[in-house]
Amino acid sequence: MVDAKMARKDFIASIVLIAFSLTIIIMSYTMPRLERRGIDPFSAPGVVPGMIGLVLLCLALILFVRSVRYGGYRITKGTTDTVQTQNQKGAAVRVMLTLFVSLVYAIGFLGRLNYSVSTALFIFAFICLFEIQPGRSLWNQRKIILFALVQAVVASLLITVVFQNLFLVDLP
Amino acid sequence: MIEGWNYFWQGLSDFITVRTIFDVIWSTQLGIIVGMLPGLTATMGVALMTTLTFHMSPENAILILICMYVGAIYGGSRSAILLNIPGTPANAATAMDGYPLAMRGEAGRAIGISTTGSFLGSIIGMIMLAFFTPLLGNFALNFQSFEFFWLAVFGIVISGNLTAPKDPVKGWISGFLGLFIALIGMEGIHGFVRFSFGNTNLSGGINLIPAMVGAFGFAEILSMMKYERANVINSKIERILPKVRDIFRYRKTIVRSGLIGTLIGAIPGVGEDIAAWVSYDFAKRGSKDSNEFGKGSVEGLMAAETGNNAAVAGAVIPVLSLGIPGSAPAAVLLAAMFIHGVRPGPLIMIESPDFVYKVVAMVFLATCAMFVLGLSMVKYVVKVLQVPRTKLMPIIFTLCVIGSYAIQSRIFDVRVMIFFGILGFVMQQMEYPVAPMILGLILGNMLDTNFRRALVIAEGEALPFISRPICLVLISFIVLTLVSKTRWFNICTTVIMTKMRSLISR
Known part of the structure; x- marks a missing residue:
């Protein structure tokens, strides 16, 4: 038994998968067969990707048919009816914040800023973002900020020293 | 067989040095904490540890990874018992009876039972590892491209079936x-870039490593940060040493x-995780006190913990004999072996049979360390559970980043880790298991090269794919796996079973 919410998710996923598998099939079909190099057509590079694309297409179609049977296509109706609870909203915000701060560090800072500095900044920002309560004054929460700062500096230095000197990694 | 014993003792005696024992202790303890x-x-x-052991000798590195693996699978039982939150998915069944025992004030007893169960399970798995790896390896020497192709398909189908039982x-x-x-x-055949x-x-x-760190590390960080802080229960831990009566009573x-x-x-x-659930289910069906299961049954706890730790050694059997991982951590172990120049697969029993028994000795050392560490320092180690995730997760993410980067010193690998982290998280939310994807990532090359090679050998004929005996067995397993979840298959089996029962009763 598939619930309505999951059926909606499955419906969207099946459409994405159908498009994805069709792209794989088309790309595999148009892939060079290397006949000029006298290569056996059965060993052409597009054979296996094409086959996998076909299997994925079949599975996506099963998912599509099943989600339609359970009413997953009623997207607009379903989303307007759904009332997200406060907890779900909070969870989504926490995930987005984690993702944002992680992406800024891993894609924005790394390789552009000194490794130790960027790591310390990331750890400090992460802790403050989740531990500081917005309603209260920062002065009253100075312990949290101070502890975050100490943890960020110590962890960053430790990771830098261990990876650079012990594991001989050329840090970014 | 005797040769195997000799290799095992030789391997074990090689490992009995101060440095190795030190490595075994710290890596197992770290594994317990990670699992917890x-x-x-x-x-x-195991994935993060692979990046840290990159510069070590192959044997030392693999020993540390096995210790981490054994320790982590056991360590998850601690939080399952004390918090009702399984430290790793493998300990979900442990929480069923471990937590009720802790609530009754028997947390120490539950930890003792889980430690003993894990130890005995690991020892049984180790014996099976020593016995079946050479057998399976020698059998796999008969495999050709046709069989390897079907083996890869079988791996994907069965993994998909068992890791997503609700929706294969x-x-x-x-x-x-x-x-x-x-x-x-x-x-791998013509060097064409696809x-x-x-x-x-x-x-x-x-x-593979950045992909796995992302799918199992970053995705898990995102999942964990979804929730508010978990409540830590200050359950009293008294006697931890298990009673011999408890162990003897549940020997079967x-x-x-x-x-x-x-x-x-x-x-x-x-x-x-599946191993623990199946063991738990079998124990419940075979128990005289099945009503106690889920309410603090010592037998249930013992079954779950014995099952999951036995699976650790079990997962290493196909790694060594076929070059196919039995579980997600075993997949990292396989990748680590390749990184360190060890080539697991059917030829291992010909090229380096001593390595197989060295791995058995490694599992034995890790198991002993897990047992000793599991029964000692419990009160101090469980304090780690009080560290808030807001302080822990940024450090874990930093390790995920530097761990992915360290293998080839490429920022690209960090991006791969991020991509797989987001993909893994989305898959989790949509109830897609991540383990088959990682297995596919490992088996992809094997399937690709063997399928095309087999097609060339067979000159495009399909018959050799379905007429060879091992292929036939694998195909029947695949078909059985595919149809086992269909409604008509269940109806057919129910009818057959009812008829058989009535025939027997006559």
């Missing part, structure tokens, strides 16, 4: 998606769970 902390899985621990279609999608991702980059879109980094293919359950755990562990891509 909800959000840090065994796979993540999603498991299979995950597996085939993994197979496709493995095909990105230069292929699906790279002119990107030089992509033409080298997707590295221990042996059965050990054997089931090893067998499930050896099935490609299935893993310790």
